[in-house]
Amino acid sequence: MDGGGRVRTTWGSATDCGPFRRLNEDALFACPPLFVVADGMGGHDAGEVAARIAVEEAGRLADRRTVAADDVHLVVREISARVRGAAPAGRTMGTTFAGVGVAHHHGAAYWLVFNIGDSRVYRYAGGELDQISVDHSVVQELVDRGVIAPDEALHHPDRHVITRAIGTGPDAEPDYWLIPVGPADRMLVCTDGLTEELAGGEIAALLGSVADPQAAAEQLVDEAVRRGSRDNVTAIVIDVVTLHAGDDARPGVPGELSAGTTNPRETPAPVPEVDR
Amino acid sequence: MRSDYIPGDGLAVLVDGTAALLPDGCAAELRTALWESMLTGGSLTDHLQVLLRDGLAAAPSFAIVRLEGATAHLVVRGSAQVEITVGDTAEMIGAEQVSTWAEVRRTGVSQVRLTAGRPGAGAQFPARVAVVPATQVVLRTGAPASGTSVAGVASTAAPEAGSPRSVQEPEPRTESPRPEPEPRAETGPRPEPEPEAGLRPEAEIPAETEPRPLPGLRAASPSARVDRPDPDEEADEPAVPAWQPVASVREARREESGQALSEARAVHASTEVPEDHDGLTILSSDVVALRRQLPDWAEDAVPQLSVPTPRTPAPAKLLMSTGLVVSLNRPVLIGRAPQTTRTPGGEVPRLVTVASPNQDISRTHCEIRMDGDDVVVTDLRSTNGVLLLRQGSGAQRLHPGEPTVVEPGVVVDLGEGVTFLVEAGG
Known part of the structure; x- marks a missing residue:
């Protein structure tokens, strides 16, 4: 089944403690088919430990060719158990967990995007930057309910208060998205240290102008640090290199037709609609 | 146990030892749900789930307390306030400065007063099980009205005459989980942590040395304790026992003396300094604070958030x-x-x-x-x-x-x- 729509990726990553932090409580894992960031929290080095556990567990999926949501689900369970076990009595530590993996469904290649917390996954394609993941944050709840406008969220005092994380409450369930891989997709996985400093337009401009993914990741992080990020900053940039259409690849795999729009049928079938 | 309320424009729900006060009331459905939750004798967490069911941002102001004997476990959010009396010490707990809530557990409690956070007076009416418009609720336990019994330390000593009062300032001072824009103080010499050492034992954490001799670490967790800086006043304060959840000492001026904490104190020095979270990201998860404070919450005993599995018919x-x-x-x-x-x-x-x-x-x-x-x-x-x-x-x-x-x-x-x-x- 994996003859069609096989994806090869190239990627680059960067992380920086930032000028004000003593510890880097961000961690990342980048190796096909999985690219993950974790933003730990918990005081002292607890956040560091939680984030490291998260990427260690994610690393277990590194030898796969593809990942599925069920795989990620199990990894999250495992992280949750280990983080709880590692937390000293009376202390809580936790971590965000966001990333993208390459998944296959019926011969087509997909980005499996997942998220717990306020780290983010974006897709840059055709000059447009789309935020795929949706934060688990108080501010996002306010935006969803229409209480505040999205641009107010950028400066809202509660913008760092997240409502879901691994290790802190009941077993946290990630949200998932499955998006067909486009031939020229560039994915960005980052922690909030980056999005706090750089606006979407600035991120898009940089992703559009720096071809090498490693250079792009470094420049994104450097720019956030240069602006005096008060948080740790982490970014992974993933590019699609080639889409191998195997021998049995059927027409219609996303890689070939991702930009296509559906053609109306020339003669719509003259049938009545279902009476309801 | 005795409970009274003062009628007013808020909403009080009383079921035996559990009482909730919502200063601004709430929607009728929420009121019904809360009432039913309390009637069925659920845990404080169950009631919290009800109060927070529309999400954190939509949750009303509330104070909810559950008394078991002389132990009070309470959660305060928004404009509501709670005055909790242990011995002859009254303590105000509020959460107006924080985006989530304050949670406190105290033993040896003689009285708990839930208020709407605004002046209100009037005649008190007794009620054990009720849903009433109210501005204040007072619960009294059978515990002695004075004497020092704090936080689980059984004290049978007679009240000392003239024992120094440890009066708490009425203004709530809560430990906000909100990050300060200022990063954690990076000044002063501090040993660099070994990056791969795993979690260090608490005793090695150097930053929390305190400049003044405290007989025991004071809880400065979501509770609204206000420490009087006068050491004399605290001399009679028993040590905070081990289950006291978080003993943040962030308001103590940090002195980078490099001296390790004494063993005994270090055991309790569960130092969670919000600013030292990854700096900005923090969590509002309800269960975080609760889990810390409820030792009887085994991991497998937290079924509240699990989705009930409906009968699954054979898939087509x-x-x-x-x-x-x-x-x-x-x-x-x-x-x-x-x-x-x-x-x-x-x-x-x-x-x-x-x-x-x-x-x-x-x-x-x-x-x-x-x-x-x-x-x-x-x-x-x-x-x-x-x-x-x-x-x-x-x-x-x-x-x-x-x-x-x-x-x-x-x-x-x-x-x-x-x-x-x-x-x-x-």
Whole structure:
């Protein structure tokens, strides 16, 4: 089944403690088919430990060719158990967990995007930057309910208060998205240290102008640090290199037709609609 | 145990030893839900779940307390305030400065007063089980009204005459989980942590040395304790016992003396300094604070958030014209290049890609899922629509976006020769 729509990726990553932090409580894992960031929290080095556990567990999926949501689900369970076990009595530590993996469904290649917390996954394609993941944050709840406008969220005092994380409450369930891989997709996985400093337009401009993914990741992080990020900053940039259409690849795999729009049928079938 | 309320414009719910006060009231459904939750004798967490069911941002101001003997466990949010009396010490707990709430557990409590956070006076009426408009609720335990019994340290000593009062300032000073914009003080010499050492024992954490001799660490967790800086006043304060959750000493001026904490104190020096979170990201999760404070909450005893599993009928199957057989044990999206939007939890739909050389079929054309025993097909506003082909009757076009029940045996046509037959589950 994996003859069609096989994806090869190239990627680059960067992380920086930032000028004000003593510890880097961000961690990342980048190796096909999985690219993950974790933003730990918990005081002292607890956040560091939680984030490291998260990427260690994610690393277990590194030898796969593809990942599925069920795989990620199990990894999250495992992280949750280990983080709880590692937390000293009376202390809580936790971590965000966001990333993208390459998944296959019926011969087509997909980005499996997942998220717990306020780290983010974006897709840059055709000059447009789309935020795929949706934060688990108080501010996002306010935006969803229409209480505040999205641009107010950028400066809202509660913008760092997240409502879901691994290790802190009941077993946290990630949200998932499955998006067909486009031939020229560039994915960005980052922690909030980056999005706090750089606006979407600035991120898009940089992703559009720096071809090498490693250079792009470094420049994104450097720019956030240069602006005096008060948080740790982490970014992974993933590019699609080639889409191998195997021998049995059927027409219609996303890689070939991702930009296509559906053609109306020339003669719509003259049938009545279902009476309801 | 005795409970009284002062009528007013807030809302009080009283069920024996549990009392909730909502200064601004709440919607009728929430009131009913809270009442039912309290009537069924659920835990404080159950009631919290009810109060927070519309999300954190929509949760009303409230104070809720559960008394068990002389132990008070309480949660305060928004404008509500609680005055808690232990011995001859009254302590105010509020949460106006924080975005979540304050949570406190005290033993040796003689009285708990839930107030609307605004002046209110009037006659007190006794009530044990009630839902009443109220501005204040007072619960009295049988505990002695004075004497020092703090936080689980059993004290049978008679009240000392003239013992120094440890009066708490009435103004609430809560430990906000909100991050300070200022990063944690990086000044002063501090040993660099070994990066891979794993979690260091608490005793080695150097930053929390205190400049003044405290007989015991004071809880400065979500509670609103205000420490008087006068050491004399605290001399009679017993040490905070081990279960006291968080003994943050952030308001103590940090002195980088490098001296390790004494062993005894270090055991309790569970130093959670909010600023030292990853700096900015912090968590509002309700269960965080609760879990810390409830030792009887085993990991496996936290069923509140688990989704009840409904009876799962045998999933139907789709027999695709391509030869594929797709089980409906999870929702299925069919299209030329189907994609899912945000899917919470593990129920990620199965994506079925079908060939459409002429692109008659939309990228995400239709969704099929089980609804109880029924198979429901939805045309996801596809360009060319979805047809139902029933034996003995003509083709029918689905209304875009409207879920439609399709019985077994019906053939569903997506265009360009792609069809599937719905087969009942075995």
